[in-house]
Amino acid sequence: MRLARPAALLSIAVLTACSAPSGPAQPGAQNQGDDTFVIGISSEFENLSPILGYAADGGSLMFDGLMSRSPDLSLKPALAAQPPVTSPDGKKVTFKLRDGVTFHDGRALTSKDVVYTYTTILDPKASSPISGDYAAIDKVAAPDAKTVEFTLKYPYAPLTQRTTLGIVPDGGIDPAKPVGTGPYTFTQWTPGDKISLAANEKYWGGAPAIKKVVVAFAPDDNVRSTRLAAGEFDATVLPPKAAKRFEGQRGVTVYKQHSADYRGIMFPSKPAVTGDRAIRKAFSLAVDRQAMVDSILAGAGEPAFGPVPHDIAWHNKEITGNPAADLPQATKVLDDAGWKPGSDGIRAKGATKASFTLMYPAGDSLRKELALAAASDAKKAGIEVKLAGLDWDAIEPRMAQDALMMGYGSPYDPDYINYDLFHSSQAGKGFFNPGHYSNPAVDKVLEKGRESADPAVRKQAYDEFQKLIREDEAWTYLTFLKHVYVVRGSYQGIQQSVDAHEHATGGLFRDIHTWKPGV
Template identity: 30%
Template sequence: MNDLRFDRRGLLRGGAAVLGALTPASLLHAQPAAGSTLTIGIPGVPATMDPVNQINHDWMVTTQLIFENLIEFDIDGKLKPQLAAALPTISADGLTYDFTLRPGVTFSNGQPFTAEDVKYSFDYLLNPANRAARRPIFARITAVEVVDPLHVRFTLSEPYAPWLAFMTKCMGIFAKGSREANGPDFFRNAPVGVGTGPAIFEEWRANEYISLRRNPTYWNRGVPAWERLVVRQLPEDATRVAYIRSGQIDIMSSPPPRDFERLKTTNGLQGASRPTLGGWFAFYMDNTKAPFDDVNLRRAVSSAIDRDLIANRVYRGLLDPSAVSAPKSAWWYHAEADRAAGFDLDRAKRFMAASRHAGGAPIEVTIPATPYLLDVRDAALVVQSQLKAIGIDMKIKVMEFGPMIQSIIRGDEPASLWLQMSPGEPTYLLQNVLTPGQIVAKSTNYDSPAFRALLARAFAETDEAKLKPLYAEIQTLLAEDSPMVWIGFAHAANVWRSRVKDFTPNQGLTIDPRPVVLG
């Protein structure tokens, strides 16, 4: 356990030391050839290349270039066809979805793409024996039927409109028979030839990079313009800054907020950010374990956190503060619920006094050691200080993100402070975190029949005008129950070199290098 009660300036001096220690030789180690190679630097540690088990949003930049989906969210958060020729036809009862597929598509090994591959991929995902991490959010699919080679039909057990939005992040189409022919290690480590995407897997060098090469038979001719993509594993902020400044990477993910303004005005560099609709930054609490089994303590935590201070002082505008499950920019945001759960120190003290822990409570909160969307460490120190004002003694435990998320999935972390990314629609993270049986449901162990009933009504509705009051009810209920505490929504922010043309930060946050042209 690490208690992060230290001098922050000392940490920054340590970061400067890391930067100073980077020699020219270390910067040039294992560099690809220049010219038509696009190089990206991101934090985090890749765990798999398998699209149905990929849970690290940053590293989806690799899997989404290899594996495609019937439809996708574009960088502006709009649904559009990908392997499908058009958006699906949906039955009046909301239970049947018919897709016409794009003709003339092949996998990168030359095998033609047909409806059989779609059925095969979803059948694999849905088979409980395969233990796909993403299975729970697609579990309402009861049948996938091949109507003809370019026509596939999905049948659902109940109306569930959001599932279309989850394909980009949580699914990929692979060739029929490829799982049996190659085995799990192939998909985890080196899936060559089994995707339809614009890139083909080339190499995974542990702790350094994953490289892909352009798919010469890709159905969307002329995409991508680069010949090779290298995605570098650069966990430390100072290292990513050094690499973008020295030209060793072309695009940088997760620029440190304290450096972002300076970097984007540096000669030879550009930068931009945009709000996301799905980048939750939240305090997760196991509602079944003391002291978080006390609703008044949970309410006290929510009211004690000054989100504006965190957004402006720590993240310098790269976080939109919000005490509810929606950013202020979202059409489903409910201001009254935000005010009810937001910062009010006097209210926090009243909730604390009404709890079973009026005399104070010690808690331990787990945070990731390296940035994922944003660096949590600075914010954790601020939250620690703010909770101390109401008698909560918060100790901070630091873990590497990979082991941490697995521990959270198992339910081994009573409290955690971290960010996760959804496709940018209202229900994905609500379902994943706050309904039993979902992938990170044990982070809260919240189980409310009233909440589940409201969510089911939202699943069955597609009219935004009717959905808005439903989401207001949901946010009001969650403000009252406080099963977790929202802090805000991360921005998608990138810095890139001037030779990179036609690049835009992705509203869904994962870097999309498909349109990039190198000057």
């Protein structure tokens, strides 16, 4: 969602920010002969089709893209035989395909499969939720069986990054049995429970050592922690406080991995209260981000004031703030805007009370704690925040009316996510721009950053973008997270990276097909 990234714009600080494991890994169940590795994740997939947005950033075990990412975030060829060639005007990008690649059903990969994947995404009839990410593509052609040519409407620097998208066979895939070229083949999907995968013994990159992978769905953080402790899971992702019980435990390793993944509050722009910039600004001033990092994240994160981490060179250094609460300034902003304290301590402007609902996914303990803390802080400034822990099906239809504790973020390119979340053309497209935010100046700089091939021009555009949404307080950004993975047993080949906000088997698990059991 959820591209050629100028290497110079990614700072070395990001690439070295991953924490080392917290304790020695000891042999676990996997090392005792069980060839199934069970991963517990927090949310079930909506679908298993790259065309419909599944693992578009490459975090899939069943599909490969033309390109993939190394742990340092640099791009490397996957289904492509070599890096692409770009024409001098930046409007034609040509890939040559790797020899000897087959789909799980035995069909040989050809350029027609690549053409089908991308043209289907761009076809309005397909209703692909990620079509906007590929809007720069004018057409995709297959001059021969091993060549793919992208013709662009304008030079689009992030295109190569976008080609981590999984390729499906010409003609599409059966939703009940998806077929890709990846290191694992689909075996079974039990809705509400798990997906089972088996090693692709003919994988072009080499057969995986771990022969079976089960991805189990467990939305509740405490449930995932309990099931890992009971030996039902071999690995999972947990909030920092929930993971503390495993630190130093024999047979378990805790990995703390740097990420561009943030938590923040999305404000709908149409309602009278959340649509008032003074309310949003005062709310942001009232929250104590540092306390959230210290207590809720147990130090595994940092305060956030915008969508780009400070240690990525795309970050605008002017985007900062007070990590602690600034209650005097918050109350001044409200006073100046005419929001007067009531007898109950809650402010009002005329007949409108400074009160709104903040939703969060009920099973996500981290978002719940952040929401509770934010509501408590806001009340001190006279803003009432009514909390609602709901499931995603209940949340989605209410996002244009009620605020939401959201999570997003990508380290790859500032076009990622930000265009989808803040360009007015994306308003109301599911979880893209759910608050219907609209600012013509923001639209203009997002388009400029997307359409320029000049790194300096793009940097200027995204600096201005960050400044504009900060001035609008379109969201209240709270924290960047360190992702905390807990793994039972000992494996060679685990490589830490810099995470995005992942919903597939990305992050630490992205390269599980290269892991080998044993010390």
